[in-house]
Amino acid sequence: MPVRTLRQRNLSSLPYRGAGPKHQCIYWDAALPGFGLRVYPSGRRSYVCAYRLGGRKRLLSLGRADVLTLPQARQKAVRCLGQVADRHDPHEERRRAGRDLTVGHLYAQFI
Numbered sequence: 001m002p003v004r005t006l007r008q009r010n011l012s013s014l015p016y017r018g019a020g021p022k023h024q025c026i027y028w029d030a031a032l033p034g035f036g037l038r039v040y041p042s043g044r045r046s047y048v049c050a051y052r053l054g055g056r057k058r059l060l061s062l063g064r065a066d067v068l069t070l071p072q073a074r075q076k077a078v079r080c081l082g083q084v085a086d087r088h089d090p091h092e093e094r095r096r097a098g099r100d101l102t103v104g105h106l107y108a109q110f111i
Helices: 070-085 090-098 103-110
Strands: 025-029 035-039 045-053 056-064
Touching: 035 070, 045 070, 056 070, 056 090, 070 090
Parallel strands: none
Antiparallel strands: 025 035, 035 045, 045 056
């Protein structure tokens, strides 16, 4: 995938380059390794952070590019990579948080 210096003003002009509708196109940032912008065939864009922990490669979505600014996304990527440096898996923490009990689960258990 291409490596570029990502700037806020050129994010919307980066085109989708893929072999089909199910492929992904990620423009990696030259300034921060592991940080990139994923472009979908529909034109939607989202920030991603790639890392390797315990021999497994992970790609964590940081948020949509129309909601987050580039500096905000970079800060999130730096926090993510900092957690990886401390041997914590941000992807696993997110997955674990999704499995927590909700009010609906507690209500079903109560009944």
